[in-house]
Amino acid sequence: MLDIADSAPAAAAPSTDRWPDRHLLDIDQLSRAQLEQCLDLAVELREQRSRRSAPRLLADEIVGLAFCEPSTRTRVSFQLAATSLGAEVVDLPIEASSVTKGESLADTLRTLERTGVTIIVLRHPMSGAPYHAARSIGARIVNAGDGTHAHPTQALLDALTLREALGTLEGKVITIVGDIAHSRVARSNLHALSMLGASVRLAGPPAWVGPFASWPGVQIADRLEDAMAGADAVMTLRIQFERAAAGGVPTLREYASRWGITEERMRLARPGAPLLHPGPTNEGVEVTAALAAGPRSLIGTQVSNGVPIRMAALALLAP
Numbered sequence: 038m039l040d041i042a043d044s045a046p047a048a049a050a051p052s053t054d055r056w057p058d059r060h061l062l063d064i065d066q067l068s069r070a071q072l073e074q075c076l077d078l079a080v081e082l083r084e085q086r087s088r089r090s091a092p093r094l095l096a097d098e099i100v101g102l103a104f105c106e107p108s109t110r111t112r113v114s115f116q117l118a119a120t121s122l123g124a125e126v127v128d129l130p131i132e133a134s135s136v137t138k139g140e141s142l143a144d145t146l147r148t149l150e151r152t153g154v155t156i157i158v159l160r161h162p163m164s165g166a167p168y169h170a171a172r173s174i175g176a177r178i179v180n181a182g183d184g185t186h187a188h189p190t191q192a193l194l195d196a197l198t199l200r201e202a203l204g205t206l207e208g209k210v211i212t213i214v215g216d217i218a219h220s221r222v223a224r225s226n227l228h229a230l231s232m233l234g235a236s237v238r239l240a241g242p243p244a245w246v247g248p249f250a251s252w253p254g255v256q257i258a259d260r261l262e263d264a265m266a267g268a269d270a271v272m273t274l275r276i277q278f279e280r281a282a283a284g285g286v287p288t289l290r291e292y293a294s295r296w297g298i299t300e301e302r303m304r305l306a307r308p309g310a311p312l313l314h315p316g317p318t319n320e321g322v323e324v325t326a327a328l329a330a331g332p333r334s335l336i337g338t339q340v341s342n343g344v345p346i347r348m349a350a351l352a353l354l355a356p
């Protein structure tokens with residue numbers, strides 16, 4: 038059991054049983070109760086962090102950040118999450134590490150482990166790399182995004198953001214728009230949202246949504262307008278050019294005119310329905326700048342929720 042008690046009333050304390058798995062690789066390894074436990078713990082830790090009284094749950098841990106792809110939000114928030122809970126953090130600059138001399142990923146991570154790192158936060162361009170790392174080394178692995186496959190902590194922070202905006206996800210309709218095929222965010226969200234009782238509609242160029250036709254509980258809309266009609270929330274995604282997504286659309290202008298989220302299209306969703314985007318956004322392509330900065334946008338809240346969600350995930354995984 039983790040000890041997170043401070044002056045907060047005991048009745049409000051979330052369950053603090055550690056997750057049974059040693060690694061966080063994707064959402065599908067969690068039960069609904071474990072997922073909700075993470076959201077509840079994040080709420081508690083967010084409150085404690087705002088009062089500068091976050092418990093030192095990771096005081097005995099050294100967290101290694103091994104990012105083999107660019108990152109702003111995820112890297113910074115894992116760093117702050119770990120230090121807020123009292124961990125030491127080693128940020129390995131992969132571009133200046135022995136990987137550039139030909140060392141394998143497993144050997145590089147093993148080196149981190151031998152220096153005392155107990156939890157490794159890994160981002161990698163190859164789908165499955167964190168699974169390989171989890172089999173190869175003793176430290177705990179947290180998947181911070183692997184290729185097109187999974188981004189579990191993004192899905193957790195999205196679930197928290199949506200739960201707080203909508204009250205519950207049970208029975209809600211969440212529309213996800215854009216480059217689903219290459220998006221690890223979309224895949225992890227499909228698991229999380231359906232686990233929490235939401236139904237998911239997908240819309241985007243056929244080459245990017247077609248592969249999900251058989252995904253349980255997912256509806257694919259041919260027209261963006263059909264996907265938006267009556268939606269409780271809308272999430273749009275960046276085109277993953279670095280993952281060869283460019284072939285899916287003729288031009289960006291055409292993409293924006295057919296699949297870009299505008300004020301007018303948002304009016305088709307339920308009144309007040311929020312807009313989410315995992316960032317970084319390409320304003321004018323997947324969403325207008327005015328909408329991204331406007332009152333319906335939860336993009337900033339998603340970023341802020343990244344720290345407490347990663348605090349909770351690290352705490353629930355710690356040895």
Ligand code: ASP
Binds near residue numbers: 182188222275316317
């Ligand atoms: N930041 C998210 C990710 O790493 C989304 C994106 O890059 O489009 O997957």
